[in-house]
Amino acid sequence: MEIDKAIKESDDRRLKTKYNNAIYVIQRALALYSIEELAFSFNGGKDSTVLLHLLRAGYFLHKGGQSCSDRDLTSFPIRTIYFESSSAFPEISSFTYDTASSYGLQLDSISSDFKSGLENLLKANPIKAIFLGVRIGDPTALGQEQFSPSSPGWPPFMRVNPILDWSYRDVWAFILTCKVEYCKLYDQGYTSIGSVHDTVPNSLLCINDSSCNKKFKPAYLLADGRLERAGRVKKLSLSIPGHFPVFGDSPDSVDPHKNGMLVASVIAVGDEILFGTVEDQLGTSLCRKLHSIGWSVSQIAIVQNDIDSMAEEVERHKSTNDMVFIYGGVGPLQSDVTLAGVAKAFGVRLAPDEEFEEYLRHLIGNQCTGDRNEMALLPEGITELLHHEKLPVPMIKCQNVIILVATNVAELDKEWKCLTELTKSYGLFPMMEPFVSKRLTTNLLDVEIAQPLSKLCLEFPDINIGVYRKCRNGSLIISFQGKKQVRVDLAVEALCNMFHPRAFTEIN
Numbered sequence: 001m002e003i004d005k006a007i008k009e010s011d012d013r014r015l016k017t018k019y020n021n022a023i024y025v026i027q028r029a030l031a032l033y034s035i036e037e038l039a040f041s042f043n044g045g046k047d048s049t050v051l052l053h054l055l056r057a058g059y060f061l062h063k064g065g066q067s068c069s070d071r072d073l074t075s076f077p078i079r080t081i082y083f084e085s086s087s088a089f090p091e092i093s094s095f096t097y098d099t100a101s102s103y104g105l106q107l108d109s110i111s112s113d114f115k116s117g118l119e120n121l122l123k124a125n126p127i128k129a130i131f132l133g134v135r136i137g138d139p140t141a142l143g144q145e146q147f148s149p150s151s152p153g154w155p156p157f158m159r160v161n162p163i164l165d166w167s168y169r170d171v172w173a174f175i176l177t178c179k180v181e182y183c184k185l186y187d188q189g190y191t192s193i194g195s196v197h198d199t200v201p202n203s204l205l206c207i208n209d210s211s212c213n214k215k216f217k218p219a220y221l222l223a224d225g226r227l228e229r230a231g232r233v234k235k236l237s238l239s240i241p242g243h244f245p246v247f248g249d250s251p252d253s254v255d256p257h258k259n260g261m262l263v264a265s266v267i268a269v270g271d272e273i274l275f276g277t278v279e280d281q282l283g284t285s286l287c288r289k290l291h292s293i294g295w296s297v298s299q300i301a302i303v304q305n306d307i308d309s310m311a312e313e314v315e316r317h318k319s320t321n322d323m324v325f326i327y328g329g330v331g332p333l334q335s336d337v338t339l340a341g342v343a344k345a346f347g348v349r350l351a352p353d354e355e356f357e358e359y360l361r362h363l364i365g366n367q368c369t370g371d372r373n374e375m376a377l378l379p380e381g382i383t384e385l386l387h388h389e390k391l392p393v394p395m396i397k398c399q400n401v402i403i404l405v406a407t408n409v410a411e412l413d414k415e416w417k418c419l420t421e422l423t424k425s426y427g428l429f430p431m432m433e434p435f436v437s438k439r440l441t442t443n444l445l446d447v448e449i450a451q452p453l454s455k456l457c458l459e460f461p462d463i464n465i466g467v468y469r470k471c472r473n474g475s476l477i478i479s480f481q482g483k484k485q486v487r488v489d490l491a492v493e494a495l496c497n498m499f500h501p502r503a504f505t506e507i508n
Ligand SMILES: Cc1cc2nc3c(=O)[nH]c(=O)nc-3n(C[C@H](O)[C@H](O)[C@H](O)COP(=O)(O)O)c2cc1C
Pocket: 041, 083, 114, 130, 132, 140, 149, 150, 151, 154, 159, 194
């Protein structure tokens, strides 16, 4: 069997381990179910292409056919299902059909949606388990194991995921080592393929030539596999945390989300802040930075070094804010609970991350007394590492939660600069229209201005009007913050018109 031979002859130890594990899962499935009870979900994508070859190898080895050649396997007995769609790329469809015919697959093309297609399939056939090319990191892989029953509400079958623990790099290592054919779209910059409506070439592979024509490098050259879905076109939607809207023009409500405003929150982690031993300066600095890119901040929370408290806080913040920034509690100490708290909030495990381990290897070399693998544990399937050449360790992004490693303001300044540069290249989060502000000072009493200000707030819901004083008996300072200069000016003018001409003085 050529595949098995190619892997055995390769000196890529990691690939051999991944291959052996996948073959083990396939052989378990072949032992547990009869051939008629199994199906393979194939759609011509790179992951299902890898799975096809693993299944052929696994079936072969299961049959004890070590000495057979590829050509002996002219037909493959596991029923193959393809959910055909009119919005699939023609290259994907034709690759699927061509591959099916080259490898003698019994292809069932299903033109209904996944759920009803599966219902009919299961009614008409004794199928009990379906092989899928799902990998950790795919949005649909959350919470799945190598054998996972279908979700509630889906027809009952076992999902078998032999390549669940494979990374993007592993997939390409397999394809290139075994020299198997793949859909040509992957040579044109596509790195993960959905429908024609939601997939474009991955801009991280773009090469601009002298004639300004866009060209793309092949998918296997993508350096950071976590960004394989960067070519999936995002569906913008208002009011959903983590989904970034385009800034709206007509603010008409006090809810910042409804105003098209993006809202962040900040979580500081550390008993030392709560003991009062250490003064938190990063929170204030971060608010200022977020404000400078037009984001509003809903809350700064300080959390003790405790996984459950951390998880509860993250869970609350991530569902009500577009972005959550966390600092503190990252490292190898027993008090460093941030990553475990984030993993718990998302309901995923902490798992060793090969790439993060590589960073640690460079950073701490042989000084590590514990298992570096254990130190490189990150929330599984939801983590992106945000590398920047100026940072020794990447920042960590888990969906709409960004974990910063800064421990003081100077480090935060540097990290923020890197973050905004990365944002410009990869669109981590949008830079919004900056706020404009005006401040007035007055010797009027708070009881005198309380009512007029309440009225003003109702009249200008798009302007944040705040009042504070620097000492109990000092003058009042009134601040106006908004996105449109003309609205801020109008609010200021409206307030001034309610009192005598010299009641307010503008300050910087
Ligand atoms: C054979 C098969 C079985 C599936 N089983 C489930 C399931 O049990 N639960 C579920 O939520 N989605 C299931 N899905 C849907 C996938 O999780 C996912 O939505 C789909 O593969 C790709 O989705 P997209 O085209 O919306 O990106 C299944 C899909 C296929 C092809």
